[in-house]
Amino acid sequence: MQRKAYGPGVAALLAAVLAGCxxxxxxxxxxxxxxxxxxxxxTQAAQPGRYATLPEPCGVVGDRTLEELLPGLTELTDQQQxxxxxxxxxxxxxxxxxxxxxxxxxxxxxxxxxLLVDFERVVSYDNAVSDDAQAEELFARRQTAAxxxxxxxxxxxxxxxxxxxxxTGPADPSGSAASxxxxxxxxxxxxxxxxxxxxxxxxxDLGDEAFLDDALGSSGSTVQERKxxxxxxxxxxxxxxxxxxxxxxxxxxPDSKEMQDRARKLAAExxxxxxx
Numbered sequence: 001m002q003r004k005a006y007g008p009g010v011a012a013l014l015a016a017v018l019a020g021c022x023x024x025x026x027x028x029x030x031x032x033x034x035x036x037x038x039x040x041x042x043t044q045a046a047q048p049g050r051y052a053t054l055p056e057p058c059g060v061v062g063d064r065t066l067e068e069l070l071p072g073l074t075e076l077t078d079q080q081q082x083x084x085x086x087x088x089x090x091x092x093x094x095x096x097x098x099x100x101x102x103x104x105x106x107x108x109x110x111x112x113x114x115l116l117v118d119f120e121r122v123v124s125y126d127n128a129v130s131d132d133a134q135a136e137e138l139f140a141r142r143q144t145a146a147x148x149x150x151x152x153x154x155x156x157x158x159x160x161x162x163x164x165x166x167x168t169g170p171a172d173p174s175g176s177a178a179s180x181x182x183x184x185x186x187x188x189x190x191x192x193x194x195x196x197x198x199x200x201x202x203x204x205d206l207g208d209e210a211f212l213d214d215a216l217g218s219s220g221s222t223v224q225e226r227k228x229x230x231x232x233x234x235x236x237x238x239x240x241x242x243x244x245x246x247x248x249x250x251x252x253x254p255d256s257k258e259m260q261d262r263a264r265k266l267a268a269e270x271x272x273x274x275x276x
Contacts, residue, residue, distance in 0.1 A: 046124065049131030049236025051274070054119045057102035058088040060273060061117060061266065069115050069243060069262050072108030097121065111254070116242040117270070123236070131236035139209060139233045146213045146229070148200045198256045203264070207232035207239075207271050212264070214256055223247065226254035230267045234274050241267055 063086060067073050076082045091101035101118035122135035203210035210232030217225055225246040232239055243263045245254040 045127045046130035047132070049122065049135065051121055051235060051237045053097065054100050054121050054237070055273065057100045057117055057119060058090055060270065061088075061102075061115075062269070065266055065269060066104065066115075069266065070104055070106040070108075070113045071110070072106035072113060075108055076106075091116075091118070098123065109248070111245050111247045111252075114242075114244045116240075117266075118240040118242075120238045120240075121236060122238065135233055135236040135238060136209075139231070139238055142231060142238075143202075143209075143211050146200065146211060146231075148202065148211060148213070198260060203230070203232070206230075206264075206267055207234040209233050210267070212260065214260060216253070216256075222250045224253055226256065226259060228256075228259045228263045230263045232267060232271060234271060237274060239267070239270055239274075241270070 066086060070085075073082070073085055076085060085104065085106050088102040088104045091103060093099050093101065099118070099120045101116060103117075104113075104115045106113055122131055122138055124131050124134035126134075198214065200213045200215075201211065203212055210230065213229040213231075215227050215229075217227070223246060225244055227242060227244040229243075230241045241263050243259060243266075245259060247254060
């Protein structure tokens with residue numbers, strides 16, 4: 001039997017069909033490894049924050065600092081009570097990588113003092129927003145909620161807070177810093193608006209940003225409690241200190257300057273411990 005011979009025309013047709021199936025970049029065809037989107041580069045994620053962990057909150061405050069803030073510690077004679085009081089109590093938290101805190105409460109002959117230290121590590125889940133930017137936004141909301149007085153420029157050119165703010169009690173009549181015993185709150189009578197340097201305000205020398213709040217309230221008809229709050233942000237960590245004192249003596253008012261100085265000193269120590 002004689003085989004059929006395929007002519008040149010058939011071979012040319014087969015070549016054309018194969019070329020049409022495979023395509024080529026020159027003819028507009030798309031190669032298998034091409035990028036349909038044409039982006040060329042992947043989207044770069046925002047920078048993570050400086051801190052990936054938080055300190056142990058009940059161990060970050062030194063004994064000497066605790067004694068300044070909580071004078072009743074030195075009055076305790078029972079060893080077990082002393083150890084428990086110095087140790088503090090960890091606050092309830094469900095994620096110690098994100099939020100931790102510790103609180104202390106100590107009574108003295110003159111007053112009951114309470115201290116809370118809180119650390120929060122902010123993490124952004126938006127690739128376009130850095131941890132620092134997320135923490136900055138959260139801190140701004142908290143500062144707004146504190147309703148700090150708006151600073152105005154005085155005759156000397158220095159800013160001075162105005163507005164009602166928190167009533168912060170009377171200043172030392174002598175105009176000097178409190179010089180009494182650390183365990184004895186001021187026994188001055190009715191409160192008045194504190195000088196501008198003691199008003200709630202923004203702090204310029206602490207962390208990346210910080211503010212101080214000072215509120216004088218009543219826990220009863222005659223006893224007044226003062227609470228000083230210092231909050232600051234370092235990178236993606238926000239630290240909050242709440243320091244409160246309630247005198248035993250009726251009509252006594254805790255000294256604003258003394259409490260603010262103690263709280264700011266603790267804040268500076270915590271900032272240093274974070275490397276902020």
